[in-house]
Amino acid sequence: MEFLGPIFQVIKCFGGSTCNYIDQHRKLEENVNDLRRKVNDLNIRKQDLELRKEAEIRRRKVVKKEVEKWFEEVERMNTEMERIEKKFHAVSYLLRGRLAKSVCRKIEEVKEIHQQGSFPEGVAVDGPPAPGVTLTTPKLEGEIDVKEQIWECLMGDEVGMIGVCGMGGIGKTTIMKHINNQLLEEALFDKVIWVTVSKDLNIFKIQEDIANSMKQSLPTNELERATILKDSLEGKRYVLILDDVWKKFSLSDVGIPEPILGKGMKVVLTSRSIEVCRSMSCEVVKVQPLSSEESMELFLNHVGQSVVQHPALKEIVKQIVEKCGGLPLAIVTIAGSMKGVDDICEWRNALNELCQRVKSMKGVDTEIFECLMFSYNRLGDPKIQNCFVYCSLYPEDYPIKRTELIEKWIDEGLIYADTRWAMYDRGHSILNKLENNCLLERVIGGSYEISVKMHDVLRDMALFIKGAGPQFYVKTGTQLKELPAEHEWTGNLEKVSLMYNSILEIPSHVSPKCHNLSTLLLQQLEGFGLLPAPGYKMIPENFFLHMYGLKVLDLSYTNISNLPNSISNLENLNALVLRGCYNLRYLPSLARLRALKKLDLYKTGLSKVPPDMEMLVNLTYLGLQSRGLQQLPIGILPMFSSLQYLATMLHLKGEELGRLMKLEFISCLFYDLQEFMAYAKSIQGIWPTNFICAVGSSLPRYATLFGVENIFEKPENSKNVYFVNCEIMKAGPILLPIDLHSFYFEKCDDLKCLSNISFLHEANGLNSCYIWECEGIECVVDLSLSPCNSCQSIEKLSLGKLCNLLELVRVAASVQSTSQTADPAIFSSLKAVYLKNCPRMKELFSVQLLQGLQNLEEVMLEDCEEMEKIIASDEEEEENENHNGERRGSNITTFVLPKLRELSLHGLPKLKSICGSGVMIPTGFLRRLQITGCPKLRRIPLFLPQLENGQSSHPPSLKRIFVRPREWWESLEWDNPNDIAVLSTFVSYNNCY
Template identity: 35%
Template sequence: MEIVGAVVSMMQCFCGENCSRQSVSETCTYLRRPRALANRLNEKMELLKAREEDIKRKLHVENVCRGMEPKAEVNMWLINVRKITSSIASMQEKLTIDKRCLNRCLPNYMSRFKQGKRINKKIKEVDRLLGQSIFPDASLVDMMPRRGKILPASSLVGESAQRSLETVWAYLNDEHSGIIGIYGMGGVGKTSILVEINNRILRESTIFDNVIWVTASNDSNVQKLQKDIARAIGLSFDDEDDEMTRAAQLLDALMRRSRFVLIIDDLWEAFPLEVIGIPYPNYGYDCKLIITTRSMIVCRGMESVREVEVSVLSEEEAWNLFKQKVGEEVLASPTLQAVAKDVSKECGGLPLAVVTVGRALRRENDLRQWKNALSQLKSATGRIEGMENRVFARLRFSYERLKDNVTRSCFLYCTLYPEDHHIETEELIKYWTWEGLLDKLGYGESKMLQGKMILDELKHACLLEIIGCQEGSLNEYVKMHDLIRDMAIAVTRESPLFMIRAGHEMRVPPVENEWLVGLERISLMRNDLNSLILEPRCPQLTTLLLQYNSLSKGVHPSFFNHLKSLKVLDLSYTGISGLPDSFSNLKNLHALLLRSCWNLHHVPTMGRLKELRVLDLSSTSIECVPPGMEMLLNLKHLDLSHTTLLEFAIQILGTYRFLESLLTIGLRPPLLLGPDFVNVLKRCTILTTFEANFINLQDFNYYVSSDHWNTLESFKFCVGYPQSSKLPGKNSVGFFGIHIVETEASSWLPGILELVIHECSGITHLPMFIMNDSSDLKHCKIKYCDEMEWIITPEWGTFPNLELLEIEGLCRIYVLNIIACDNLMTLLPLELVQHLKNLEKLELENCSMLEEIIVTDAENEEIIQENNGEVVLPSLQKLRLVSIPRLRSICRGPMICDLLTTIEVVECPELKILPFFLEMRQQLAASLKQIKGSRSWWRALRRKHPTATSLLAPLLRPEREYSSPANEHSHGGNFGNSSFGAR
């Protein structure tokens, strides 16, 4: 105690007046119990940290669940807590409570005193913060919720983009549209539309309280997407949380929010909502989900209720945007403006490309620079500033995201066609098959089905555009967008290596040093090449497309010497007269296509082409079977149609054990398809496609009776003179220019989809051919069969799948009766009506979709003018219309039916005009005997035909307002019972 007193006295001397004012007990505490003081500070800090955690937890709940923000005073308190925590941590690192002096004999009381004083000061600061931490819950946060963020937006260009925007907005305000998918190719403007939707919700919508925007990255997975959404709503996960825990936290946080829209931009892969933790949007407005993606498959994978495709700009819209980016003053020169329009067209309506190119050429007055830019765009070099990084890079990522190398190879194959070319899908799939691309998939499905699955993936990824069916064809077509094609061509300059000069109007082939050793595919199709006088060395080349060139001067004798890997060679539609002997060395060739090589007379030996699967010699001038054909043991497809073969031994077909397709329609002289031929066909056990013409009906009947057709998946048969062009679809049978005796017309192939009867004599009614099941029949065309008396009668059954009935030159028809044809919307084109001079009865019953009977359009102007604008049925005596609820018109103009005796209209509430009442003729008034119909219908007619109804009122036989017996008929298909009669 004496030592302490002495120390205190000493400290008073050192510390002076301030120290002397301290209480002795406090000073003693500093000196004697410094560790207890430090422990007390630690306890206070633990209490403060606990209080901080409690407040943070409450703030987190308010922020995540309700979008509330902390008040300023709460934020200030949290800042002060962080400061003192940091200050104390720093102080504790420097504490030296056991420091000693006088050669470690005594404690260093001076050091203890200073440290104790600092600790005591911090204790008081902590006490003050603890006292300030009592916040009522209501005062923790601001009551104004954070709804979302207004995003910087560029104005939408074009009517199509505006329509897409309004469609999405309408779906957003529809309580039944919980998940909305927006898809389209890269750079088409999906995000721009979504930004506009985001901003419009925040500015205008009273339905939704919150908008949550998340941009998915290219490599998104479940964990990353969960974290991105969590970050957007202020939720944080612990590092040890697993996927399910994160999903549960996210679901809980989102479900606590009322009326929100979750926007996920640029999604590349579909994820189950429950796995991520997104509540499923049910009916109502509590929750909506909008996604953008480049693939419709992703939309469907996310279970979208509504899908909106964003299309490219029209040519005019693209030009307007381009002018805006370039600057109108630059385009004052007509010459420069013409080039600028071509540059704009080359952007293909893709907004990103239009903007990028427009900015690169902004205020550029040099015509040479514009022409150079046009040249670069056409050559797909991407050297215009920004094109490679901003446009091609985005488009290329869609290509790289395709699921496997096979799909990528199939996509690149499309570049072999010319720019803007409409690619027939079936032909494209065949190329893939012949190249062997589909062999790598290993699926059990047919190659055609595999190919269609790949095409679907490419279409859904917006890498191919659907064109649909072209006029006169039942096949589907696709095309590549110009910039997608440019991107793909850029890929083929690296790996795999292609040479693509399709449709370039070339007269001279590429020079020999352009035929690089590493080339895998070459397309020179659709040019003006007269010859190929070179010897290319391309040992890796697998496809060579030369179709639609003249090649009248032939091919170099050694042209094929160094093309050992070639699998597909297409010389179709060329004027080549013969193939060089070097062709015989193509041991790996899979497909040789010589279709319509009209001048082709010579093909060298094929004996060494052991791998050949496809041989197309159709419409060529060869007269002898190429030598060595009997050695083609792997042949699967043989097309000899419309070819003259003076010598053809049918026994050769028996050696083709793998033959799947045999086409011989138009082969001259025609094959004798009798017992010997059928026996050879039966040895081709896997033949699934067969097309042939039969000289007469007897041969056809024999073939049908052989039951060989049972193994076929596709067939096309001409009986009489060959007319394959008039049988465009598969599973079709045509009878052309033959005399038919009813006793001979006894064979019918089940599964026929199309039936054509053209210029045949002896046939009096269609049922002569329909002796078995005809339920598959879709198209029926009957033309110029002058002896036809009856086409179809009800007693011969129904045609549930009939879609097209085409009649021409059958002038003897006098009865037309159609019953229960539910999908029929119109019946007779005007050009057919003018041939129905003998039609006496027209009866239609129970056709629920029929709106108009006689159709007139712009193509019929000449016919209408010839008849002074009138439709004439000079022999019509009875018109019966029963139970046709949508029927609005018999025909659009006046109608002359001077022999009409009976009119019956029952349950046709929309028919309020009768065309023969428009100009009431004395002949009609004299011939009419009775009119059957309801009084309500007659009253409706009075408004349109007051004179006629007044004159003919005595002829009315009112029907009771009843349900027609016609309702008892079956509604099983497009065509129900129909009859056409003639005499």
């Protein structure tokens, strides 16, 4: 090859283009490496955008067409890169220059695609808004005539404004919830909008609630907001329900058009005041108390029919029901407090107590309170009563998460036990008692967490109770922009709640003289909810000067940047909650806060731990996470010997953590397996009750970790371990708890299969398995190594970016030779399978494995380019199929996946069939079907319910079918020609939701 050098020198004389060719020839390897790096960067951006895309889809948004096209461009470039890699390794010497020129062009193309992938205005747009929200409703007792009267007004053209009035607790809201749901069910209007107004009128919140239901964003300017809202409502047929209106307000100030008769614009408001309804020009519909018969029926439905079996008891029950005055809330609440009581003496005593209370009533509200106070007093335990009253510190009609409320009760000292687990049990027991006594209502909150809500009348009663002695000062969720004046901070205040407001500033001259104040709640909604972010960034030095009795201070999710030094003097402080204070940069010395049991600094902006933090020897709860912190200084952690709850994403030392013997709940990171194993060894098999441990030097502390980084905030319900970039097989035996729930492997390239993992053989409670970007794995379970019995309990299996994965279960060669098969029970509990970017997989389930998948509910496959079949056919079936896929032979139908609820197939270019001939999937539970990018798939083997005449019927649970393109759907072959007509009514070609 030496003779080529002089030749190149001669060639240079022939011109620039030839020289460029020679340069490219020489730099081919350098250019290919450069292209690899740029394609890798491109894929990193793609991963980030995919996470944004998934988050937006969860918010019911629709991904932009330009974003989808960009993803396609990235995939095209990945394909081009693979083609170039193959050519690079096989290219002849004379053609290197031509390939190099092509690589240079690709480098520029990748640069351009990378620049196009910024999408500063977001990756998704709002989807078409739903017509409304279906509300949970109790059974409607009585009031049928009133409901029909309201319905008649809504259906006619004579009335635009309807006012439903009646005393508190009489059932106005319940009636309107039933009407809301009926309007949605019958689809008579474009929109049905529900807004809770409440006592503290908040125009901003009303506007936001209406705008959110319309998928409309509003500016901050008040006049502009009203104008935009009015424009979005005009021209639509809608019913706007304004629940719990206490005083007159102008519809035009909000942006609600005056209803025009005959245009399908209706406004319904509920109010305790008939004057309010009349002042707003409403057609008044008055809700009357229940009749004696209706009252008794409602009471017995909640207390049980058995109480009237005894003749003497029947008369007592009748008198108790009469004392309720036909008010559904009073009837249900008192019935709840007497449920399970069968002693006639106790019933007689209850009647006497109720009679004494009702005799002292003064005014309508007090009449209701006296009935309800009966149930409050029957709680007996003052601590349970205080737990109930504490709920009044939250805004009206606000869903309070159960876990959050229990934490607050612990902070207040209303719940105490030796262990945190026992306190949680006690908290749930109290909540159950309050729910069973109908003093709280169980609801599902906005984040789908189980929550409780306090009826506004019960909240009024609770605040009425606190009006006699040490008082509550409560102004919550009212868009308050100024701190209450100093004269309002009286000396008898016990608890002050100003949560969820928009206080712009805390004046420097305000120094409330509240020596008895024990609780101060100034927190904002997480993400500031519907309200604008609070403006104050700091608290004046003298604000806490006279609050030396303060025990609980909550400033979470506020805009505060530092705390004053005077916070150090609050020696009685029991809980300091600063979670979500992203701008918090400074904390003064904590040395004197020896009473502090809870310190929550999760998601703050601290760059170092607070001064003298090691002095907090009584801490039982520590939340600590900040972008500026990586790990705790050595020696601090062991000082917290009483710690029961630790939530952090800092790297911890295993041996130090192991010295905290009282830990019950923990989330943390370990730098490597060595630190994790040091911790496991030091605790000698006594693991915390719940834990989230992530192991690996490349863990992204603030970015994504399997998409569940938010779980680290609250480890109460988890038993998870994550391994990222670890050499699992070289580590030797790894000690893990046998009750491990979920495990995750990412970028653990030496992992071959789960059968190699010794610690999984003893786990008896596994329910989730995630494996991501592990290059070495070829199968999930290898039966030649071990049966891997722990897999039998796995309910969720998620596999992604496994470039060498070939099969889920591998059967030993000796087993195959004897025609034996895999144990179908390997994944017998499996409910969901997610497979993404596994380019070598050709089949998902074998016929034998499928026999054990009787509980499978979700199957999602995405971007598996070699996938040909979802369910493999056995050899006999294969012989009965010709090359065109036409079915022959037996007419016997085999049903598989009987509980399938969702089937999603995306980007499977070689997929030819879901299953073989004669195999069908029943649709009794099917809710959603999504298929895109599967051009070779010709048949969808769905078995629809059959009518008596043999025709196919609608699947009972099916909600939506999303397919693309339309031409592909219309070309499909169906076993029953009637099926496509039935299913087409569910089809959408635009988006999945």
